[in-house]
Amino acid sequence: MSDDIASLSPAQKDVLKEIGNVGAGNSATALSQIINRRIDMDVPRVSIVPLSEVPELVGGPDNMVVGVFLRVYGKAPSNILFLMPKESAFYLVDMLMGKRTGDTKNLDFMDESALMEIGNILSGAYLNALYSFTNISLLPSIPALAMDMAGAILSVVLVQLGQMGDHALVIETEFKTDDDGIRGHFFLVPDSGSLEIILSAVGVE
Amino acid sequence: MPELIKVGMADYKVGRAPAILISYGLGSCIGISLYDPQTKIGGLLHIMLPDSSKSRSSENRNKFADTGVADMLDEMIKMGAVKSRILAKLAGGSQMFAFANATELMRVGFRNAAAAKEVLSRLSIPVVGEDTGGNYGRTVQIDLSDGVYKVKTIDKGDKEI
Numbered sequence: 001m002s003d004d005i006a007s008l009s010p011a012q013k014d015v016l017k018e019i020g021n022v023g024a025g026n027s028a029t030a031l032s033q034i035i036n037r038r039i040d041m042d043v044p045r046v047s048i049v050p051l052s053e054v055p056e057l058v059g060g061p062d063n064m065v066v067g068v069f070l071r072v073y074g075k076a077p078s079n080i081l082f083l084m085p086k087e088s089a090f091y092l093v094d095m096l097m098g099k100r101t102g103d104t105k106n107l108d109f110m111d112e113s114a115l116m117e118i119g120n121i122l123s124g125a126y127l128n129a130l131y132s133f134t135n136i137s138l139l140p141s142i143p144a145l146a147m148d149m150a151g152a153i154l155s156v157v158l159v160q161l162g163q164m165g166d167h168a169l170v171i172e173t174e175f176k177t178d179d180d181g182i183r184g185h186f187f188l189v190p191d192s193g194s195l196e197i198i199l200s201a202v203g204v205e
Numbered sequence: 206m207p208e209l210i211k212v213g214m215a216d217y218k219v220g221r222a223p224a225i226l227i228s229y230g231l232g233s234c235i236g237i238s239l240y241d242p243q244t245k246i247g248g249l250l251h252i253m254l255p256d257s258s259k260s261r262s263s264e265n266r267n268k269f270a271d272t273g274v275a276d277m278l279d280e281m282i283k284m285g286a287v288k289s290r291i292l293a294k295l296a297g298g299s300q301m302f303a304f305a306n307a308t309e310l311m312r313v314g315f316r317n318a319a320a321a322k323e324v325l326s327r328l329s330i331p332v333v334g335e336d337t338g339g340n341y342g343r344t345v346q347i348d349l350s351d352g353v354y355k356v357k358t359i360d361k362g363d364k365e366i
Contacts, residue, residue: 055229148301
């Protein structure tokens with residue numbers, strides 16, 4: 001199946017959706033506690049998309065975004081990418097750093113560090129949920145951050161998949177705060193081969 | 206307005222003047238353009254990986270520097286371009302995230318640039334413009350009316366190569 005992820009059964013898709021749901025739910029709760037705001041999230045999308053179309057999921061390849069990237073190590077190696085439009089990232093920094101809304105116009109070292117820590121916390125919460133489903137323990141790397149074009153940031157993840165196939169399995173959840181000030185996309189992109197391991201751990205091979 | 210033709214990731218497009226070929230948001234990928242200044246036939250290829258030797262046969266050939274350049278060149282020659290006149294330009298190949306222990310995979314931008322130049326030199330196509338490396342994204346376009354290759358970035362300025 002690592003050769004052809006284009007053929008997932010509906011049951012397999014449902015399981016992945018549920019993993020995404022609980023994982024992102026955990027993450028959203030963690031974020032909500034940090035910034036003391038209500039966070040809404042949508043039902044996760046599990047999609048298998050041609051690599052070339054992945055950037056369209058976040059508004060097109062030249063859309064300006066902030067991305068926090070973590071490599072996930074363990075039995076089912078994966079990549080995590082948390083993407084936010086630039087404005088959302090600035091707004092989140094205002095909240096985290098106790099500044100007035102609109103104060104952040106660019107990211108300094110401390111701001112970047114704060115956003116990476118958010119990426120860290122969200123990923124930890126997500127991977128905990130994944131563990132509760134699968135008993136597969138996964139460890140995130142230290143986070144890395146970039147502010148640039150969405151296509152350029154996504155290419156980091158896509159290139160790794162591109163070595164094996166032409167499609168990406170993307171478990172994607174969109175978050176937003178109740179005032180709509182922050183919108184984010186959380187992507188879990190299993191390496192080819194990892195998907196099999198996750199599915200077999202939950203018994204839907 | 207000249208026709209604007211978009212080139213997606215792992216894809217190429219060929220055309221004639223006055224078309225403009227454009228590819229958005231390149232990170233570690235490379236945008237390789239080939240251009241015959243006399244017939245004004247050109248192409249833009251957006252590669253993701255250096256070489257196809259580890260790939261399976263069913264895969265998209267345009268993902269790789271070697272097979273992508275070969276296919277695009279063939280198509281341009283069929284349209285009437287002459288190989289001995291063709292000039293290449295390339296941009297991209299950055300490393301978006303800096304990790305202390307950068308793996309080979311993280312350095313794929315660098316390897317892409319090296320592979321692209323090697324493929325072109327093997328085909329005896331001169332590289333007349335290059336803007337590779339760095340840690341930022343690029344949007345690239347080639348204007349087939351004059352062969353000017355533009356590189357746009359978010360905050361590192363724009364340039365023509």
